[in-house]
Amino acid sequence: MTVLRFDNVSKQYPGGQAALAGVSFAVEPGEMLFVTGHSGAGKSTLLRLIHLVERPSSGAVLFGERNLARVRGGGIARHRRQIGVVYQDHQLLEDHSVAENVGLPLLLRGVRRAEVGKRVRVLLDRLGLGARAQALPAQLSAGEQQRVGIARAVIAEPALLIADEPTGNLDPTLSAEIMALFAALPERGTSVLVASHDLALVRRMRRRVLVLDQGRLVDDIAPEDLADA
Ligand SMILES: Nc1ncnc2c1ncn2[C@@H]1O[C@H](COP(=O)(O)OP(=O)(O)O)[C@@H](O)[C@H]1O
Ligand SMILES: [Mg+2]
Numbered sequence: 001m002t003v004l005r006f007d008n009v010s011k012q013y014p015g016g017q018a019a020l021a022g023v024s025f026a027v028e029p030g031e032m033l034f035v036t037g038h039s040g041a042g043k044s045t046l047l048r049l050i051h052l053v054e055r056p057s058s059g060a061v062l063f064g065e066r067n068l069a070r071v072r073g074g075g076i077a078r079h080r081r082q083i084g085v086v087y088q089d090h091q092l093l094e095d096h097s098v099a100e101n102v103g104l105p106l107l108l109r110g111v112r113r114a115e116v117g118k119r120v121r122v123l124l125d126r127l128g129l130g131a132r133a134q135a136l137p138a139q140l141s142a143g144e145q146q147r148v149g150i151a152r153a154v155i156a157e158p159a160l161l162i163a164d165e166p167t168g169n170l171d172p173t174l175s176a177e178i179m180a181l182f183a184a185l186p187e188r189g190t191s192v193l194v195a196s197h198d199l200a201l202v203r204r205m206r207r208r209v210l211v212l213d214q215g216r217l218v219d220d221i222a223p224e225d226l227a228d229a
Helices: 044-052 074-078 096-110 113-126 141-153 172-188 199-204
Strands: 002-011 018-027 032-036 058-063 084-086 160-164 191-195 210-212 216-221
Touching: 002 032, 002 044, 018 044, 018 058, 018 210, 032 044, 032 113, 032 172, 032 199, 044 160, 044 210, 084 141, 096 113, 096 141, 113 141, 141 160, 141 172, 160 172, 172 199
Parallel strands: 018 216, 032 191, 032 210, 084 160, 160 191
Antiparallel strands: 002 018, 002 058, 210 216
């Protein structure tokens, strides 16, 4: 079953020109892909349509078998719980420890504290953050903070992870490290969609790349076609 499908999606903001125009693509379970393009190409808009921050002007966005146009009211929060989101500026709770930040999505889902603690420990160890569990976000490096943001986004094992310019505030070495972390997530069954204007970084990851240009999907590059990049 397809995780995500854009079917001829266009988006026009009030008074603006088309932010997305006739965009179609599908994402399979466990697939990782990037969406790239210049500033203003429509990358953030594409992600906002998935997270129901915006609605398409025409066309359909399907998550699983469900047309998101039919998701309204309380269904929006339920929909969002199935998607992990990583932000450019991590948005961690500054007065809570790393472990508390990462465990929060599980607590909100009603998972018992003992179970939350266990799952948080396993994930933090896997991300190389085991020794930082009791630290506050401000005590971490920028790369560590972003890793905590990723941990929080994946702890509840969402079907899809979306990230908008997740390396925007990191230097090239840390950016590569964070991208490698994203690339490892599909092994756990989570599909990953990362928006980045950094085409050189994206090409080096050797994954599928969607290229947006002024709202149009102008290329959908398979990993094997990036081999000589
Ligand atoms: N809330 C908004 N209202 C009006 N226009 C917007 C809004 N958000 C984005 N846009 C416009 O839509 C286009 C695509 O923007 P965006 O999706 O942010 O692109 P990207 O993330 O690739 O830089 C741009 O022309 C931008 O100015
Ligand atoms: Mg953007």
